[in-house]
Amino acid sequence: xxxxxxxxxxxxxxxxxxxxxxxxxxxxxxxxxxxxxxxxxxxxxxxxxxxxxxxxxxxxxxxxxxxxxxxxxxxxxxxxxxxxxxxxxxxxxxxxxxxxxxxxxxxxxxxxxxxxxxxxxxxxxxxxxxxxxxxxxxxxxxxxxxxxxxxxxxxxxxxxxxxxxxxxxxxxxxxxxxxxxxxxxxxxxxxxxxxxxxxxxxxxxxxxxxxxxxxxxxxxxxxxxxxxxxxxxxxxxxxxxxxxxxxxxxxxxxxxxxxxxxxxxxxxxxxxxxxxxxxxxxxxxxxxxxxxxxxxxxxxxxxxxxxxxxxxxxxxxxxxxxxxxxxxxxxxxxxxxxxxxx
Numbered sequence: 001x002x003x004x005x006x007x008x009x010x011x012x013x014x015x016x017x018x019x020x021x022x023x024x025x026x027x028x029x030x031x032x033x034x035x036x037x038x039x040x041x042x043x044x045x046x047x048x049x050x051x052x053x054x055x056x057x058x059x060x061x062x063x064x065x066x067x068x069x070x071x072x073x074x075x076x077x078x079x080x081x082x083x084x085x086x087x088x089x090x091x092x093x094x095x096x097x098x099x100x101x102x103x104x105x106x107x108x109x110x111x112x113x114x115x116x117x118x119x120x121x122x123x124x125x126x127x128x129x130x131x132x133x134x135x136x137x138x139x140x141x142x143x144x145x146x147x148x149x150x151x152x153x154x155x156x157x158x159x160x161x162x163x164x165x166x167x168x169x170x171x172x173x174x175x176x177x178x179x180x181x182x183x184x185x186x187x188x189x190x191x192x193x194x195x196x197x198x199x200x201x202x203x204x205x206x207x208x209x210x211x212x213x214x215x216x217x218x219x220x221x222x223x224x225x226x227x228x229x230x231x232x233x234x235x236x237x238x239x240x241x242x243x244x245x246x247x248x249x250x251x252x253x254x255x256x257x258x259x260x261x262x263x264x265x266x267x268x269x270x271x272x273x274x275x276x277x278x279x280x281x282x283x284x285x286x287x288x289x290x291x292x293x294x295x296x297x298x299x300x301x302x303x304x305x306x307x308x309x310x311x312x313x314x315x316x317x318x319x320x321x322x323x324x325x326x327x328x329x330x331x332x333x334x335x336x337x338x339x340x341x342x
Contacts, residue, residue, distance in 0.1 A: 003195065003238050004164075006123060007075070007102045014074045015321045025287055027073040028314045030101075031262040031273045034059040034092060036081040040108055040142045044172055044212045046204020048081060055081075057265040061091040067263040068101055070283045077104045077128075077260075079273075084111040090118040097124045104128045106168060110147065112154035121162040126194070128166045129155055133179050134186065141172065141212075155191050166195045166238055172212040177225035184235050195238040199309045200247070202274045205302075216305050220249035239309065243316035247307060254296050255303065259314025261286055271295050273310045275302055 011028065018026040037055045038048045048055065059067075068076055076096050083089050084107050096103045097120075105119075106128045119125070132141045135148040158165050167187055171180065180198075187193045200223075203213040214222060226232070227248055237244065245251040255272075262269040267279035268286040272295070280286050297303050 004123060010074050010102065011317065012321055015318065025258045025292070027071050027259060027261050027283075028317060029075040029077055029260045029310075030068055030071045030073040031260050031310065032059075032064055032067060032076055032078050033080055033262065033264045034064055034078065034083060034086050034089070035265060037085050038080060038082045038108075039085060039110055040082070040144060040147070041208070042142045043209040044141070044170065044201045044204070044207050046202075046206040049206040054265065058086060059263075059265055061088050061095055064092045064263075065095045065099065067283070068096055068099060071261060071263070073101075073261075075102045075104070077106060079106045082108055082110070084115050090115065093119060093125060097122050100124060102126070104166070106130065107154075108142065108147065109151035109154035112151075113157050116154075116158055116161055116163070119163070121164070123164070126164040126166050127158050128168050128197070130170075131167045131183065131187070132170050132172070133175060133183050137174065137179055137183075140174070141170075152191065155193065159192065164194045165191075166197060167193050168197045168199075170199060170201045171214070171219070171222060171226075172201045173214050173218070174212060175222070177222060177229075180226045181229050181231070185231060188235055193236075195236045197238050197309060198247075200305075200307045202308050203305050204274070213305065216307065219247070219305070219307050223247040224249065239313060240316040240320050242319055243309060243313050246312055246316065253312050253315045253319075255306065255311035256314035256318065257295050257311060258287060258290070258292060259318075260310045274306065274308060275300075 035058050036048055036050055041048070078092065083105060086092065093103055093105060102124050104126050107130065109129045112127070129151050131148070131151055132138050138148040139145050155165050169183065184196060187196055200219040201213050203210065227244060242251060246253050257272040260273055261283060262273045264279065267281055268283055269279055270277050270286060270290050271292065275295070280289070294300060295303060
């Protein structure tokens with residue numbers, strides 16, 4: 001778990017406070033989608049299939065800050081769509097950092113070098129670049145040549161400017177364990193990213209290519225192989241050991257859908273980042289009025305093949321905090337994570 005020690009402590013303190021207050025459901029990460037417009041059409045994406053008038057909608061910086069305050073989660077992941085298309089993304093990030101939120105700015109990096117001069121390095125900001133493989137595989141998954149090279153150039157420039165940089169990799173049916181091994185070694189040894197996130201692709205019904213998705217047994221077999229390589233011990237993942245064990249089928253978990261609430265241009269999405277059963281106006285309405293027990297593996301067919309970190313990492317974090325042994329394991333894996341920028 002390569003996340004900075006300060007972030008790990010902030011999240012742990014936040015969870016303990018929620019428990020002392022007797023709260024059963026509380027968010028860990030706000031999934032903030034200030035727009036759904038994107039400059040790519042990836043094979044496994046089910047987020048951008050909306051009419052143009054919705055794709056043209058934007059959350060204002062003030063709406064983004066209000067969502068963060070209303071939700072209260074210590075971490076904010078800015079997703080989309082492509083966040084760097086938003087004309088005020090620098091203001092959105094700046095306001096969240098001022099509120100001492102740990103911000104993960106997700107991007108395909110096509111526009112990253114253009115925006116870097118307008119962003120400020122901070123221990124609260126991590127630029128998270130989408131990379132699903134090395135050049136051939138990644139460009140195939142995003143359906144455009146040259147995107148891998150653009151992303152690599154953006155990562156190098158961001159690191160040169162002193163930003164914390166992580167990557168986010170989605171594993172699909174075409175992602176062989178050997179290809180993932182090559183990618184992770186490249187990210188660690190050549191690009192020297194601060195950490196990596198990885199997750200199986202979710203089988204969005206609206207995704208243009210349904211053949212790219214793995215089924216749950218295939219996910220487990222794939223991750224067992226990926227994480228069995230000798231060098232996996234030095235790969236720095238922004239995940240708990242518990243979540244990585246879950247991906248390998250070594251630990252049973254139920255998802256925590258309310259752990260990563262999603263604020264979109266249409267409101268708070270019910271119930272989670274991946275499934276849309278409508279929208280509500282307030283975070284309180286989302287938490288209090290959603291029938292949470294209807295969702296999850298074995299409860300809703302749409303959850304059958306979901307092992308995504310946006311649902312299960314929240315469970316893993318809560319279990320880690322609740323168990324002294326898990327806490328020690330997580331602390332050991334965090335030692336050596338690089339802090340940067342006061």
